[in-house]
Amino acid sequence: MKRLISLFTLILMVSCAFASEKPNILWLFSDDHAYQAIGAYGGRFEKENLTPNIDSIAKSGMLFERAYVANSICAPSRATLLTGKHSHLNGKYDNRGGFNHNQQQFQKILQKSGYQTAMIGKIHLNGKMQGFDYWEVLPGQGRYWNPDFITEKGRTKYKGQHSTTVITDRALNWLKTGRDEKKPFMLMVHYKAPHRHWEPNKKQKAAFRSRTFPEPDTLFDDYEGRGTAAHKQDMSIAKTMTMNSDVKAYQPERKAYLEKHNPQGKDLIRWKYQAYMQDYLGCIAGVDENVGRLLAHLKESGLDKNTVVMYSADQGFYLGEHGWFDKRFMYEESFRTPLVASWKGVIKPGSRNSDLVQNIDFAETFLDIAGAPIPEDMQGRSLVPLLKGKTPKDWRTSLYYHYYEYPAVHSVRKHEGVADKRYKLIRFYGQDVPNGEEWEFYDLKNDPQEMQSQYANPEHSDIIASLKKELTKLRTQYKVPAIQ
Numbered sequence: 001m002k003r004l005i006s007l008f009t010l011i012l013m014v015s016c017a018f019a020s021e022k023p024n025i026l027w028l029f030s031d032d033h034a035y036q037a038i039g040a041y042g043g044r045f046e047k048e049n050l051t052p053n054i055d056s057i058a059k060s061g062m063l064f065e066r067a068y069v070a071n072s073i074c075a076p077s078r079a080t081l082l083t084g085k086h087s088h089l090n091g092k093y094d095n096r097g098g099f100n101h102n103q104q105q106f107q108k109i110l111q112k113s114g115y116q117t118a119m120i121g122k123i124h125l126n127g128k129m130q131g132f133d134y135w136e137v138l139p140g141q142g143r144y145w146n147p148d149f150i151t152e153k154g155r156t157k158y159k160g161q162h163s164t165t166v167i168t169d170r171a172l173n174w175l176k177t178g179r180d181e182k183k184p185f186m187l188m189v190h191y192k193a194p195h196r197h198w199e200p201n202k203k204q205k206a207a208f209r210s211r212t213f214p215e216p217d218t219l220f221d222d223y224e225g226r227g228t229a230a231h232k233q234d235m236s237i238a239k240t241m242t243m244n245s246d247v248k249a250y251q252p253e254r255k256a257y258l259e260k261h262n263p264q265g266k267d268l269i270r271w272k273y274q275a276y277m278q279d280y281l282g283c284i285a286g287v288d289e290n291v292g293r294l295l296a297h298l299k300e301s302g303l304d305k306n307t308v309v310m311y312s313a314d315q316g317f318y319l320g321e322h323g324w325f326d327k328r329f330m331y332e333e334s335f336r337t338p339l340v341a342s343w344k345g346v347i348k349p350g351s352r353n354s355d356l357v358q359n360i361d362f363a364e365t366f367l368d369i370a371g372a373p374i375p376e377d378m379q380g381r382s383l384v385p386l387l388k389g390k391t392p393k394d395w396r397t398s399l400y401y402h403y404y405e406y407p408a409v410h411s412v413r414k415h416e417g418v419a420d421k422r423y424k425l426i427r428f429y430g431q432d433v434p435n436g437e438e439w440e441f442y443d444l445k446n447d448p449q450e451m452q453s454q455y456a457n458p459e460h461s462d463i464i465a466s467l468k469k470e471l472t473k474l475r476t477q478y479k480v481p482a483i484q
């Protein structure tokens with residue numbers, strides 16, 4: 001008997017030891033952070049040194065060169081993050097309407113598998129969070145300054161403070177005082193920044209005010225070569241970006257410049273672009289500085305040895321490319337999203353992955369890291385083999401995309417599409433699309449900026465036909481309901 005008990009104790013001790021060695025996960029997420037605005041991704045802001053801390057995650061881990069979203073807009077992207085499902089299955093098609101919190105979500109499974117779970121910051125899904133041992137979230141879009149936060153117990157206002165700082169402070173507080181040290185944790189830190197209206201904290205506001213940033217090649221795009229949707233959108237720097245809340249022309253130094261120089265036409269667009277970049281990139285620098293505070297805490301506390309750190313955003317964003325701000329389109333700048341990850345002893349430092357990954361993969365990745373069961377009905381795949389540098393032979397070769405929010409702010413027509421590593425086929429459909437349907441096709445190898453749809457070019461008819469087949473296949477695979 002005694003022997004049996006000691007054997008039992010031994011098994012218990014061993015299993016506890018294993019349990020405590022399960023990796024923690026620190027998930028860092030921001031709102032509208034374009035990959036172009038991360039140094040590690042290269043591009044026109046590479047030399048601006050905007051994101052040394054986010055870059056350090058890539059340097060010590062892996063950068064995903066081809067991470068994409070399933071529906072490029074805030075709330076649906078978060079619903080996909082939690083459920084591992086496309087919008088049509090999690091029910092969150094657009095920013096309007098509710099989210100069914102009662103449905104399956106990865107954090108509920110993590111919790112059952114012995115993880116302590118916490119969500120701090122912007123989730124943009126109304127209603128009480130489920131599956132989190134601790135949650136403290138901004139109501140709706142939340143505010144940059146004097147933000148309110150909602151918890152299980154009610155509402156707190158953080159007077160005189162910037163949301164990026166408060167979110168980090170609250171996350172650090174949870175790491176220091178809220179943890180059950182017997183359990184591994186999943187901490188999700190979700191920044192509101194750099195969402196419109198791009199209000200950086202004081203330090204970054206002052207530092208970025210005098211800077212001038214490179215313009216994109218396509219700032220003065222006239223949309224020739226593309227269809228109705230690109231022509232009729234309402235998200236341009238020229239026409240949509242407001243002088244008041246967006247560009248903040250009332251601020252003294254900006255007001256003074258405008259009064260003195262009175263820029264018009266292209267000069268005014270250029271000036272608005274610079275003001276936009278000063279504020280947007282200032283927000284990014286603030287997020288990065290705060291990511292640095294979290295990374296420093298992991299290091300000081302020794303948690304860095306067993307914590308997977310991932311940084312991503314709910315979608316990409318236009319930083320003046322095509323003359324735009326905002327997102328929604330399946331064109332590359334908003335379809336893509338940043339993704340970097342570090343995991344000591346597992347990810348080879350400085351590695352880059354070019355497989356097609358999508359935000360439907362995140363939930364399964366978290367579960368896989370935790371060794372928790374992955375439900376059959378989640379629609380992505382775990383990225384863990386990729387993190388280990390071993391992409392499975394049957395990894396996906398195409399992505400499905402679907403945007404639904406129309407008619408709505410920014411007037412981007414409904415569309416779905418399919419993309420592989422080189423080609424992209426988009427079908428705009430429904431209200432305010434001529435004849436109810438309009439196709440566009442791009443060869444990104446020859447036209448990386450997607451300036452000229454080649455849909456009508458007979459040279460591409462074979463590849464277009466095969467992409468149409470692929471689209472049908474993906475619609476069946478992902479159980480997309482019939483549309484018009």
Ligand code: CA
Pocket residue numbers: 031032073074314315
């Ligand atoms: Ca967003």
